[in-house]
Structure formats: structure tokens, C-alpha cells
């Protein structure tokens with residue numbers, strides 16, 4: 001019997017059709033095209049429906065929001081997509097997003113038993129399929145309004161963390177208002193991650209779903225400017241801060257303010273949020289030169305380098321100071337970038353920028369690196385090779401070397417303790433040093449992932465519910481002194 | 486008046502190229518301070534542009550902006566009428582003008598800068614300062630906010646480039662004269678074209694008169710997220726939208742600002758041409 005089951009395992013995921021690289025670099029349409037229902041059922045059938053056991057970790061434990069993966073896959077095996085979605089929706093407020101951008105290879109799929117010897121079950125793509133199916137068939141099930149608790153909650157920031165808190169608390173009957181600085185909600189999902197990885201129509205549909213559950217979203221509200229967190233506390237019973245890590249880091253090298261040198265945030269915001277890829281139909285301009293150099297090696301850098309090609313750059317180069325294996329981006333993104341022709345200039349770091357007489361960048365001076373002993377993060381430390389400097393001609397430089405927490409809320413809420421990295425200090429439940437104020441997502445963890453921000457949101461929502469309904473006690477100040485260290 | 490948020494309550498032309506709009510935005514009006522700006526988007530396809538609040542009324546729940554129509558977005562603004570609505574409006578942004586009693590403050594403004602200067606003069610006057618205003622424009626028909634500024638100033642000097650009103654020449658000539666006359670000046674505040682602010686800053690530097698300028702770098706979000714607005718102050722990079730827009734004029738790298746503001750010239754021309762062709 002066991003033998004029989006093993007032999008039935010299909011070793012590889014059913015292939016995901018994709019736009020071919022030569023075509024897709026000319027457009028902003030989504031790269032993976034999606035699979036049909038039959039294929040998804042076959043993919044689901046690759047799952048062994050493992051039983052929980054203390055001896056091994058399963059898919060489910062790899063998911064930061066603890067979706068009951070075997071259960072929803074079982075429904076897919078039987079063709080009941082609606083029931084599968086119901087199981088997912090219990091834990092997941094943004095399934096169409098996570099099914100696309102979750103680093104599932106390190107999470108759910110990383111634990112998949114099938115994946116020990118073969119390719120893991122394509123959990124991400126099944127989730128993606130179901131969410132798309134639900135949206136397209138308009139099976140967004142009716143959202144029953146729960147009985148009101150009479151409590152009011154303010155959420156600052158409409159990214160994955162804030163939207164999750166909002167959705168969860170609304171389901172529990174609280175009156176939730178989200179204050180979002182930008183004109184569209186979704187945080188990095190709308191201003192950062194490009195259209196070809198995450199179509200904005202999908203984000204909008206997920207946001208609309210959350211609105212349907214009774215959440216009010218006030219766009220164009222910058223908390224810290226139009227009102228402070230302290231002001232909000234006078235009108236709301238609790239406040240959640242999910243303002244993200246939107247402050248761009250710079251190299252601070254000579255010449256960085258030359259024209260043609262942009263932060264990844266400026267570049268991606270112009271292109272995604274303001275739709276500069278449709279200029280002049282949309283009014284916001286963007287310009288890339290013939291050769292674009294992107295500094296950094298994470299997801300953000302891949303997004304920049306790939307976007308540059310789509311905007312017409314002849315050459316798009318990633319300059320990264322470590323080697324290929326240390327690239328922090330998801331393998332899938334690196335693979336996609338390479339397929340599209342992005343060139344990787346590895347083990348090299350910028351030294352200075354050189355401009356022309358009109359103040360435009362024309363070259364970047366870089367130096368070769370080698371890898372030394374592992375540093376605190378466990379990655380081998382890059383060391384300069386003296387005298388190995390070289391010059392790279394370029395007309396555009398995109399600085400994608402990380403983001404820091406948004407300082408506005410901490411700056412305008414003095415009683416909110418922060419860490420030395422500028423993140424808001426929280427306890428394990430998402431409480432901050434200020435009674436009634438909770439925080440989560442990138443603002444408390446530093447730049448991380450969509451699903452971790454959502455996980456934070458889930459946890460905070462639970463604690464907030466308890467705080468509002470049962471137990472308004474608050475931890476001692478020392479807890480946060482420690483958290484701030 | 487019961488307008489929806491972002492509804493235009495009043496629209497008028499101050500000169501053929503300057504539009505003034507009063508917009509319903511009670512939450513912004515309540516918090517607005519002199520020197521602060523808003524980011525607005527006219528329609529869904531529009532660009533987010535920064536405009537200083539030329540006035541704000543917590544009582545009426547409105548803010549007022551005055552825009553010089555130089556490109557597509559400001560020209561679009563110029564076509565709006567009372568009853569129209571904006572797509573998006575965010576504010577109040579930027580740090581407000583430092584309001585303390587310095588003693589005597591000379592406010593120097595030119596062109597559209599006069600609209601931006603008005604609330605600053607008013608607020609500094611309220612803060613107890615002796616206010617000397619020097620206002621300038623190409624010709625007398627382009628002088629805006631003259632009466633308003635006069636009302637809140639202790640002394641007003643008018644200049645026109647063509648001599649059609651007041652002093653025939655530049656605002657800097659008048660400031661130089663005040664300095665030569667040994668007038669007691671504690672602070673100079675300048676707002677207008679970059680070249681004007683630079684001239685004023687260079688003028689006051691040898692006399693060591695603290696000089697504040699209001700910079701206008703190209704912005705995208707206006708909330709500190711992108712660095713499009715970075716300016717060099719005393720060799721250090723600052724973000725115009727959150728660290729400014731007002732800075733110590735003696736420390737500003739005006740060459741860099743001028744170069745950076747020309748970044749999208751080619752695209753801006755395309756936009757403007759298309760807009761004109763579309764009528």
C-alpha cells in the first residue's frame with residue numbers, strides 16, 4: 001500500500017505557463033499566466049494529506065498565518081473550490097496576493113513532505129488559483145455583518161499589516177477606520193511591487209473585500225501631520241500602527257544627488273503607484289537611460305532591474321557586493337530576472353558617482369570584493385580588493401539597498417519607545433509602550449515580508465480584541481525597555 | 486457651505502496665468518500652519534504636485550492654493566470651476582514656519598511666491614514681529630496678494646521689472662537699500678523663483694543676517710518616502726518635504742537644486758504639448 005502511494009507521486013509541479021521572456025520585457029502584464037482548474041486539481045492530488053506528527057514539521061507549520069493547508073488541499077482534490085476558499089479565508093485576508101508574492105519555498109512549501117525528494121506541492125499556486133477563481137466568479141461569499149461591540153479602533157497605515165488587523169477586528173464586530181497616507185490602499189503592494197508580479201486590480205479587489213466587511217478606509221490621511229496617534233486615542237478605544245519601512249536607505253557616496261540617481265522607492269512609486277509606465281497617458285514622468293545600474297540584491301533590486309528593462313533600458317545591471325548564493329532575493333525572482341536578460345555584476349560595490357557638466361550621472365566607480373569570514377548575520381563578509389576599481393558607464397542608478405522604518409509616527413508620538421534601528425518596540429503580542437497602542441509589520445520588524453506583516457496583524461488583532469473586551473491591563477514599562485534594546 | 490471633501494468652493498484667476506482655488510478640506514484646514522503645503526492630484530491620471538497653502542480657514546473648513554500655470558498639471562488646475570472636485574489632496578505637509586518674535590523681519594517675495602508669502606507675513610506679524618515686506622513682479626498686473634500683504638505688514642515696498650509700479654528694478658535692490666540705510670533687520674525670509682532666493686541669500690550673507698528660503702524641489706509623495714525632493718544643505722542631504730521646505734538660505738546648494746529641477750524637462754514638454762493639442 002505504502003509502495004503504491006509512493007509510486008503515484010508526480011515528481012514535479014505541474015508547469016506554470018508564463019509569458020516568454022522576449023515578449024514580457026516589452027509589457028507590464030503579469031509574468032505567470034495562471035493554471036486551469038483541471039491542472040490545479042492534479043497539482044492538489046500530489047499532496048499526501050500528511051497527518052500531524054511530533055517527528056516532523058508539516059506545510060502548515062511553515063505558514064506564518066497557520067492556514068490549514070492539508071484541509072484546503074483536500075477540498076481542491078474533491079473539486080470543492082468554494083469550501084477550500086472558506087478554509088483559507090479563516091486565516092488569510094489577502095490570498096490572491098500571498099499566492100503570488102509569498103516566499104513559499106522557505107515557508108509552507110519548504111516543509112512539504114513531498115518536497116523532501118521531489119518538488120513540493122505547489123501550495124502557493126493553488127492558493128493563487130483559488131483566490132483568482134473566487135474573484136472572477138464573484139464568489140466573495142456574502143460577508144455577514146457581526147453584532148457590533150460598540151468599540152472603535154483606528155488603524156494607521158493601509159499595508160498588509162494594517163489591512164489584516166482591520167479585516168480581523170471588523171469580523172469581530174469592532175468599528176474600524178484605517179488612515180492611509182497615499183491615495184490608494186495596499187502599502188508596498190500598490191507602490192512597490194510591480195504590476196508584472198502583482199496586478200494592482202487584484203490588490204484593489206482584496207482591499208474592496210476588506211471594505212465589504214465594514215472597514216472604513218480614509219485615504220490621503222498622514223498621521224503625525226493631520227492628526228497624531230495621541231489625537232486618535234482620544235476618539236478610538238485602541239490604535240494599531242502599521243506604517244511600514246518606507247524610508248529609503250542611501251549609499252552616502254560622493255555624487256549621490258546627481259540627476260539620474262533615484263531611490264528604489266522613488267522609481268517604483270513613480271512607475272507603479274503613479275503609473276508612469278503609461279506616460280504620457282498618465283502625467284507622472286519617468287526616465288531611464290540606455291544602461292541602468294541597480295545597487296542591491298534583494299527583491300526590491302530585482303523589481304527595479306526588471307522594471308528598467310520594461311521601460312526601455314537596453315541594459316540592466318545588478319551590482320551586488322556578495323556572490324550569487326548570498327543574493328537575498330527569492331530564487332524565482334532571480335531566475336526571472338536572468339531570463340529577461342538582467343546582467344549580474346556580483347562581488348562589486350559602488351565607490352562614487354561621476355556626473356557630466358549638466359549634473360547628470362554618467363558613470364559609477366565600483367570596486368571588486370571578495371568574501372571573508374562569516375559576519376554576525378552568518379553571511380560571509382565582503383572585503384574590498386584594493387586597487388581593483390573599475391568604471392561602469394550608466395545614465396540611471398537605482399539605489400535598492402534597503403528601507404528603514406517610517407519615522408513620522410514615532411517622531412510625533414514621543415511616548416512610543418523605539419529600538420536603535422528606529423522600529424517601534426513591541427512585546428510578543430504586538431503591544432507598544434503606550435497603553436492602547438499596538439504595532440506590527442515592517443514598522444516593528446524592519447523590512448520583512450507580506451505574510452509576516454499579516455502574521456503580526458493577526459496576532460495584534462487577537463490581543464486587541466482581548467484588550468477591548470476582557471482585560472484592559474497593560475505590561476510594565478520594563479518590558480518595553482527590554483524590547484527597545 | 487456644505488461641500489464634500491476636495492470640492493472646489495471657489496475658483497478665480499488672479500492674473501491670466503495664476504489660478505486661485507478654495508477647496509473644502511476641513512481636516513487639513515484645522516491643522517494647517519503658515520509655510521506648509523499640500524500634495525494634490527487633479528484626476529486619476531494626474532501627477533501628485535506640491536502647492537503651498539496661500540490661506541486656510543478652520544471656520545469654513547477650506548484651504549486656498551494659488552498656482553502659476555506653467556505645465557500640464559497646473560494648467561489642468563486652471564480649468565477647474567467651483568463645484569468640481571480633486572482626485573486627491575494630502576496635507577498639511579512640511580514643517581511650518583518657525584513662529585517666534587525675532588524683532589524685525591523682512592519678507593521678500595516675487596511672482597507666485599507672493600501667494601506663498603502672505604500667510605507667513607501674517608503669522609510672523611501675529612507672533613509680534615515688525616514686518617517689512619518687499620514684493621515684486623515683472624509688471625504691475627502680475628502683482629498678486631498686494632492688498633493682503635499690505636494689510637499685515639508694517640511697511641510695504643513694491644517693485645516691478647518694467648517700472649510700471651513702485652521701484653523700477655528688483656526686490657534685491659530694495660533689500661540692499663534697507664541694509665545700506667542701516668535698518669535693524671533680524672531675519673530675512675525669501676520666497677520666489679530659485680534665482681531670486683539665491684540672489685537674496687548671497688546678498689545677506691556678508692551682513693550675517695539669518696535668511697530663510699522656501700525651496701521647491703520636485704516631489705512625488707511629499708511624506709519622506711522617496712527622496713525625489715532631496716536638497717543639499719550645508720553639504721548634507723535633506724528631504725525638502727519633511728525637513729523643509731524652509732531652510733537656511735546661506736547653506737543651500739542652489740546649483741544642485743536648479744539642476745535637479747530640470748530632471749524631467751523633456752517629459753514635461755511632451756505633457757504640455759499634448760495637453761495644448763487636446764485643447
Ligand SMILES: Cc1cc2nc3c(=O)[nH]c(=O)nc-3n(C[C@H](O)[C@H](O)[C@H](O)COP(=O)(O)OP(=O)(O)OC[C@H]3O[C@@H](n4cnc5c(N)ncnc54)[C@H](O)[C@@H]3O)c2cc1C
Pocket residue numbers: 101102103156157158159160161162179180181182185186187188189192193194221222223224242243244245246268299300303406408409440441442443447448449450451453
Ligand atoms: C519593491 C518591493 C518588493 C517586495 N517584494 C516582496 C515579495 O515578493 N514578497 C514578500 O513577501 N514581500 C515583499 N516585499 C516586502 C513586503 O512588501 C513588506 O514586508 C510588507 O508590505 C510590509 O507590510 P506593512 O503593512 O508592514 O507595511 P507597508 O506595506 O509598507 O504599508 C505601510 C502603509 O502605511 C502607510 N503609512 C506610512 N506612514 C503613514 C502615516 N504616518 N499615516 C498614514 N499612513 C502611513 C504607507 O503609505 C503604507 O501604505 C517587497 C517590498 C518592496 C519594497
Ligand SMILES: Cc1cc2nc3c(=O)[nH]c(=O)nc-3n(C[C@H](O)[C@H](O)[C@H](O)COP(=O)(O)OP(=O)(O)OC[C@H]3O[C@@H](n4cnc5c(N)ncnc54)[C@H](O)[C@@H]3O)c2cc1C
Pocket residue numbers: 522532533534535536537538550551552553554555556557558559560597600601700701702703704705730746747750753754757
Ligand atoms: C513645497 C512646494 C510648494 C510649492 N508651492 C507652489 C505654489 O504655491 N504655487 C505654485 O504655483 N507652485 C508651487 N510649487 C511648484 C509647483 O509644485 C510646480 O510648479 C508644479 O508641480 C508644476 O507642475 P506642472 O505639471 O504644471 O508643470 P511641469 O511642466 O510638470 O513642471 C514645470 C516645472 O515645475 C517643477 N515641477 C514639476 N513637477 C514637480 C513636482 N512633482 N513637484 C515639484 N515641482 C515640480 C519643475 O521644476 C518643472 O521644471 C511648489 C513646489 C514645492 C516643492
Ligand code: SF4
Pocket residue numbers: 062063064065066067069092098099102103104107108109123124127451
Ligand atoms: S500564506 Fe504563504 S506561507 Fe501561508 S500557505 Fe499561503 S503561500 Fe504558504
Ligand code: SF4
Pocket residue numbers: 046047048049050058059060069070073111112113114115121123
Ligand atoms: S506537507 Fe505537503 S504533502 Fe503533506 S499535507 Fe502538506 S502539502 Fe500535502
Ligand code: FES
Pocket residue numbers: 703704705706707708709710711712713714715724725726727
Ligand atoms: S517627496 Fe518623496 S521624500 Fe520628499
